[in-house]
Amino acid sequence: MHAAWIILAILVITGFLLGNHKAAVLARSGKLHSRPRYHGVFIALWSLFPGLMVVTLFALFASWTIDTMILKDLHGTVDQTNAMEQSVLLNKVKLVAENKMTLNEDMGITMETVLRMQTLNRSADTLVTALVMGAGLLGFGYSWNRIHREFRARQEVEKMVRILLVAASSVSLFITLGIVLSLIFETLRFFASVPVTDFLFGLQWSPQTAIRADQVGGTGSFGAIPLFAGTLMITGISILVAAPVGLFCAIYLSEFASPQVRRWIKPALEILAGIPTVVYGLFAALAVAPAIANLGKLTGLDVASESALAAGLVMGIMIIPFVSSLSDDVINAVPQAIRDGSLAMGATQAETIRQVVLPAALPGIVGALLLAISRAVGETMIVVMAAGLAANLTANPLQAMTTVTVQIVTLLVGDQEFDSPKTLAAFALGLTLFCITLILNIIALGVVRRYHEQQ
Amino acid sequence: MSPLKGTPAQQKHLAKRHAASRRFRWYGIAGLGIALSTLLLLLATMTFKGYTAFFQARIQLTIPFEKPLLDPDGNLSQDSLGRGDYRAVLKNALNHAFPEVNNRNDKLKLNKLLSDGAPSQLQTLLKDHPEWLSTSQEIWLSASDDVDMWVKGVVPRDLPEQARHISDKQAQWLASLEENGRLQLRFNSPFFLNGDSRNPEMAGILGAIKGSVLTLLITFLVSFPLGVATAVYLEEFVVKGRWSDFVEVNINNLAAVPSIVFGLLGLALYLNLLHLPRSAPLVGGLTLAMMTLPTLVIATRASLKSVPEAIRDGARALGASPLQVVLHHVLPLAAPGMLTGTIISMARALGETAPLLMIGMVAFIMDIPGSVTDPATVLPVQIFLWADSPERAFLEKTAGATLVLLIFLITMNALAVYIRNRVERRW
């Protein structure tokens, strides 16, 4: 692989220099259409792209191809239907081939396979180097021949750059497409073993019982209602915390605070926004949950050590800066003229804010809150570390509850058999999560956008 | 005419209104107070629980570097020194330090005062100083995590003996060591130089930091060019229409997709479909790049937007092509803003945990990764892993690693704020 990159770099640099030179020589006999530099860039780009495409495709697909070939070799020793065992063996072959592990008898692989892996890796390297060189030289040759005095190198380069930009901007579309396709594909496979209705309306969530091979997709154990309830409860608590606090922060910062105060407070809120969720999770587990449990003891309430309340509170703190910065933008977008109009009539500042500014900003604030809800629904680490795993269907925030994101993590962390309904369930949950947040986002972004257009 | 103060009735009404206004202002201050005091509480909790992780209980022993035990081949080669019996040397040193201990059970307990990693510490030292062979040296060695907790006072000393890990006898030995100045809290170098370990006193964050660096490198290399190209295209080249609207809506929505969904995509795409190596920074970086791309595009577009149209018009009027306008004028002027946006997105990627759990970066990995295809973990995931560990000693490690992560993040954010305030041009 390294050799391929080096060759590519050499090709691009020499391409640029040679093109520049050829054009400069041509320029002596008459005026060029484009400046020599563009000829150089033209050749460099033509040398780069074919090679780059080869390397990228190779990087993405080489290991898959090699794995498939090795697995064919392992045909006799491995149970074809057991994906888990396959990947474990494959991993061993890889480690030995890279000299990270020494081969011994009870590994279930032979030296032959290892050697074959090494050969394959080596020939893959040679192949990609040769291919890059070939592709690069082809591109170089093609572009070299096109250079002459009348050649519109600048236009050609700009056309290529434009194509590049279009390609780059379509990557985000492919990401969305990838999310949708992968989630839907795995979810459909999940629903092949567990009925949709059981998943959406079932009241029991205990995926552990269903892992035994003889009762794949055990009935009723994949009911996601308790997860939805937990997500709703924790999100609700967090919004109850974040909405008033965040909103009042935004109001104070945009309407009352002096510029000096704003200059110090805003970065502080940004720090709050920049704290990783895993730290919030630790904070919840380390400080907030024990505090709530102690408080419960004092008041005689029965509080679980991993209560929904603790997770919700900390999540609320996490989204305070989110709510406040979005609302701040929205409130600042309210025209000053309206405030002046109200103040000039002898309204106090609070009256102006409550009766004029906030009603004007309301749609934007609603949008901000919807985005905050979507953020809370998709938040993972805080709940993983503080909310617990038990799928309780309860309305008591002092009990442990679990959420969609927590279950995705528990289902997928650790070595899993990829095809079991248990892991596939994670994708079904992921799809649900994606749909919920997508709907919230579309509504929120629509509302905010319309609001800004109005102002 | 009523004076400016108004009639008594008006004054009463006014006083009420002003009180309401003050109250409202106080709600704002209270809101900020809640937000900022939680921030302080969080930072204080982490500092308070975490700063002890930077220190470690160490025991000074007189180590007799006996040649027959430590250099079995007798040629001072690294290989030969690597096969020495350092455990035995430690035992001798302890026997020498505590001649009164001769009961087998007690000797075992005495041994437990030192870290399980002490032999390998000795080995590293000897490899660096082969001239120490056949001499005796005063060496500071890491104590076990139980001793560490005992010295730091994390475990209350008045607990009944069976409820604590340090027995009365061990406590006595420690007291005598302390008296002789042979038990001290010293700078915890293993914490900064080691990879993960099952022994809390040997566990360090270097592996995780290096994993984070490699992962971020991939994220940056993939998302920065793509993000800038997308933003430039959408802001400077595209004809506003259905296509650009579609791309824009898509990016805005993608920016709000929960990070864990990107993890699912990474799992399905890179691991299951393309068979890229599990737990590797390569896959982690690619996954985070997909997550970072939309925020990067949005930030870059904002800074491109802030460049006034007049500058583009000026360049166009001189006959510059669209590409030249962008390359010569718009990008240089938008660069500080783009830099700020990039730093902030990278900081976000650095703190991200959930998607990396999906692609197997949660494995227990002792080795320090050397390349982007080696199995590795990252700092936030390391925190998550340690937070889950039952050993008491991992608690301070967790908080300590959190402090390190926060220092990185706050530095990055402060840098971004600094650039925004100082370098960014205001039009």
Next chain:
Amino acid sequence: MKNSFTLKAKNTLPSESSLPPGAAGAGNDPVKMDSNNVNVYYGTKQALKDVALPIRMHRVTALIGPSGCGKSTFLKCLNRMNDTVVGCRVSGSITLDNEDVYGPEVDVVQLRARVGMVFQKPNPFPKSIYDNVAYGPRIHGMTRDRTEMDQAVETSLVKAGLWNEVKDRLKEPGTSLSGGQQQRLCIARAIAVNPEVVLMDEPCSALDPIATARIEELIDDLARNYTIVIVTHSMQQAARVSHFTGFFHLGELVEFNQTGIIFTNPKQERTKGYVTGRFG
């Protein structure tokens, strides 16, 4: 509905004719607001220098001058709207009925209730027409019940000459009106709190000529009951609507006199140059 307005405008003619522009004896009207040695600084920049200008009761006082001359700054001093501008300092004395409006005991809220303001661009609140007008009486607690409020809203809208146009659509948002109607709504909103003085900051600059004419008629009409100060960039407008005119230039009050005198026989060279259009 247009008829009723013109009718009202005609009704005001006698009162207006009692004081023809430039009439002698006009200077004897009681002074509603007075100002002396007013200096205003924005940071280190001085925006007004030693301005002294009396505002006479139930008369229209126009402030003219080129842009940036300080006329709007002076206007905003009168109801302390400058307070909201960061770094703005005011010295000197401005009085309302012989009471210093910058005095330590003065409540700006109370002051602004008595000295209302209409802005350059119409700025109706994003509320219904009714609520726009009812806003002032409501915050100041001026009405006791719904009927009184309805009455107050109607009176204000009638005074602003807008009632007939909006009486059937009071629940529609204020922003749904045309520009001229919006500005009259803002005037109705301002007079709904029964101010004694109404400040107008270029109230017609964002309006078309027809809407402008209606506002000017309205100003004439209002002058019977209110003291009006209007900032305008249009000399014709000042000549048409005002009884007194002050000419500002570079932060100084160059000349202040009855409107007729300013426009026909100014004492200062600079005033002459400006009103004859040699600069501005």
